[in-house]
Amino acid sequence: MRHFKINTESKGLTPQEVAENFDDLHPRLEPAQAVVDAARCVYCYDAPCMNACPTRIDIPKFIHQIRSGNIGGSAKTILSQNIMGGTCARACPTEVLCEEVCVVHHTEGAPVKIGELQRYAVDHLMEAGGDHPFTRAPATGRILAVIGAGPAGLSFAHRAAMMGHEIVVFDAKPKAGGLNEYGLAAYKMADDFAQREVAFLLGIGGIRIEFGKSLGADLMLEELRSDFDGVFIGAGLTNSQSLGAEGEDLEGVRDALDFIEEIRQAKDKSKVSVGDNVIIIGGGNTAIDAAVQAKCLGARNVTLVYRRGPEAMSATGWEQDLATANGVAMRFWAAPKSFSGSGKVERISLSETELNNGKLSVTERSFELPADLVLKAIGQKLDQSAFGDLEIADGKIAVDENYRTSVSGVYAGGDCIASGEDLTVQAVEDGKQAAIACDADLRAAMKGAAK
Numbered sequence: 001m002r003h004f005k006i007n008t009e010s011k012g013l014t015p016q017e018v019a020e021n022f023d024d025l026h027p028r029l030e031p032a033q034a035v036v037d038a039a040r041c042v043y044c045y046d047a048p049c050m051n052a053c054p055t056r057i058d059i060p061k062f063i064h065q066i067r068s069g070n071i072g073g074s075a076k077t078i079l080s081q082n083i084m085g086g087t088c089a090r091a092c093p094t095e096v097l098c099e100e101v102c103v104v105h106h107t108e109g110a111p112v113k114i115g116e117l118q119r120y121a122v123d124h125l126m127e128a129g130g131d132h133p134f135t136r137a138p139a140t141g142r143i144l145a146v147i148g149a150g151p152a153g154l155s156f157a158h159r160a161a162m163m164g165h166e167i168v169v170f171d172a173k174p175k176a177g178g179l180n181e182y183g184l185a186a187y188k189m190a191d192d193f194a195q196r197e198v199a200f201l202l203g204i205g206g207i208r209i210e211f212g213k214s215l216g217a218d219l220m221l222e223e224l225r226s227d228f229d230g231v232f233i234g235a236g237l238t239n240s241q242s243l244g245a246e247g248e249d250l251e252g253v254r255d256a257l258d259f260i261e262e263i264r265q266a267k268d269k270s271k272v273s274v275g276d277n278v279i280i281i282g283g284g285n286t287a288i289d290a291a292v293q294a295k296c297l298g299a300r301n302v303t304l305v306y307r308r309g310p311e312a313m314s315a316t317g318w319e320q321d322l323a324t325a326n327g328v329a330m331r332f333w334a335a336p337k338s339f340s341g342s343g344k345v346e347r348i349s350l351s352e353t354e355l356n357n358g359k360l361s362v363t364e365r366s367f368e369l370p371a372d373l374v375l376k377a378i379g380q381k382l383d384q385s386a387f388g389d390l391e392i393a394d395g396k397i398a399v400d401e402n403y404r405t406s407v408s409g410v411y412a413g414g415d416c417i418a419s420g421e422d423l424t425v426q427a428v429e430d431g432k433q434a435a436i437a438c439d440a441d442l443r444a445a446m447k448g449a450a451k
Contacts, residue, residue, distance in 0.1 A: 005017045005021055007298040007299065008300075008327075013298035015270035017298075018269050018296065022269055024190040025188050026090070029119075034066055034120045037113045037116070037117060038067040038112075038117060040112050041067075042104060043060040047060050048101040049098040049101055051101070052098045053097060054423070054425045054428075055081045055082040055432070057078055057081045057082055059098060062078050062117070063112065063114070065077060066120065071120075071124045071125070075125035078121060078122055079122065082429075082432075084151055084154070084155060085118055086119065086122040086123065087180050087194065088425045088428070089119035089122060090188050090189060091184050091188045093319075095316055096316050097425075099113075099114050099115065102114065131203075132200075137163050140165050142164075142442055143168065143228050144230045145167075145228040146169040147233045148170075148171060148233065148234035149169050149170075149176035149209055150178020150179060150180070150234055151179070151234075151424045151428050152234030152414025152434075153169055153414070154431070155429075155431030156413065156438075157435075158201050159431065159435035160439065165229075165442075166206050169207060170209075171210075171213070172211075175198075176198045177194040178236060181194040182257070182260070182265075183260055183261065185260065185289035189264070214386075215386040216385055216386030221410070225407070225409055225410065230411070230438050232412065232413070232431070232438065233387075233413075236415045237380035237382055237415045239381045239383045240255045241378045243336050243376060246338035246339065247338050247339030250340075252372060253345050253374045253376070254373070255376050256282065256377035257377075257380070259294075259373075259375050260286070260290060263297070270297070274294050274372070275372025276300045277300070278301070278302045278372065279303050279369060279373070279375070280294070280377055281306075281374065282379075283304075283308070283315060284315050284379070285316065287375075287377035288322065290377055291304045292328060295326050295327055296326075301370075302328045302329065303329045303331055304331070305334050305335075305350060306333075307333070308333065309333065310330065333353045333354065334352055334353060334367075335351050337351045339374060345373070345374055346370065346372075347368050347371055350367055350368070350369065351364075352366065382395055382397070390412075393418075396417050396418045397417050399411070399412050399413075399419075402433075403417070404441075412434070413433070414426075414431065417430065
């Protein structure tokens with residue numbers, strides 16, 4: 001468990017200490033370490049680790065290739081199923097996916113370091129340079145539009161390009177990568193890895209990205225359907241949830257993802273202001289990322305407030321331990337009641353919560369905490385206004401088993417649909433499978449037109 005330099009004195013942290021805090025959370029394995037850990041794998045038949053991976057990477061195969069010295073082949077095995085295997089190796093909660101079900105985990109007390117081995121192989125291939133590891137099929141003459149240059153959109157684009165289609169990706173931001181670029185803790189994506197991975201992915205050819213264009217404002221779905229042979233929506237969830245608490249509009253009460261984006265885009269992270277008392281509201285990995293990074297910036301008191309107990313948090317146990325090991329205080333069974341201050345937030349009032357017959361309820365008991373900055377990490381919701389006649393179900397775009405929406409020729413994946421956990425690895429799988437389905441539909445239509 002990494003321990004960052006944290007502010008335990010009034011003098012705060014130096015710019016150098018802040019910069020060091022944002023160094024790589026998990027330095028990659030050395031070659032000898034990789035070989036030793038790869039040798040621990042028992043190459044299970046019907047390996048449970050593969051079944052636990054949303055992208056179905058052949059984990060025993062890529063580990064065996066590392067053990068035998070075929071590092072490039074190992075990376076290709078990974079990337080053939082998950083083209084963003086580098087990011088997933090850094091940010092995927094492997095402790096509750098592949099490593100959780102690792103057979104060695106239960107026989108030796110610790111799993112094979114699947115995530116770290118995956119990073120070792122993919123980083124090796126990317127840094128070796130040379131030709132892209134995959135080639136494009138003969139050109140089909142079809143052009144597809146992709147909304148969103150996040151994991152789902154880029155995964156769709158890469159797989160569709162492999163199958164011979166031309167792709168135009170539209171994104172509202174000035175950089176590609178989506179949450180990989182803007183929403184993950186900086187220490188998880190050190191050395192500008194998100195942009196290096198995008199550049200690597202685009203090496204397949206046939207993919208063009210247009211920035212500063214969003215659906216509903218600059219692009220209309222019906223026009224895209226008319227201008228392109230197919231459309232994939234990987235727009236994610238862009239609207240912040242509201243707490244509905246008094247004083248929520250005060251300066252200093254902001255969305256945690258905006259705070260994380262500010263850190264990620266800051267050239268000098270020591271210039272990002274946090275104050276002494278930071279409150280994070282939420283129980284997911286975004287809340288943990290915001291809390292730990294506030295400590296990394298030098299905030300003296302960082303408190304994560306969650307309305308239920310620790311066992312109900314969606315943040316993994318490992319992430320929770322990272323936070324507490326670095327001085328983040330946890331206040332459970334509490335919900336925001338109001339915010340107060342003279343123009344800027346200075347205090348937060350919280351109500352104690354409890355379970356009554358299995359239902360969460362707010363009690364009349366309350367308490368206050370000082371707050372210079374309050375970060376809301378309570379989730380995002382779909383901006384439904386941009387999607388025209390698309391069917392929406394339970395706040396997300398409705399799709400069938402092949403990622404087709406209710407509108408012909410339009411597919412969707414990633415956080416904007418309900419396909420599983422809102423994880424990068426799931427978004428990559430959504431994009432990949434949607435591209436395969438779109439290609440099949442296009443080829444069926446081309447075959448029918450040729451008769």
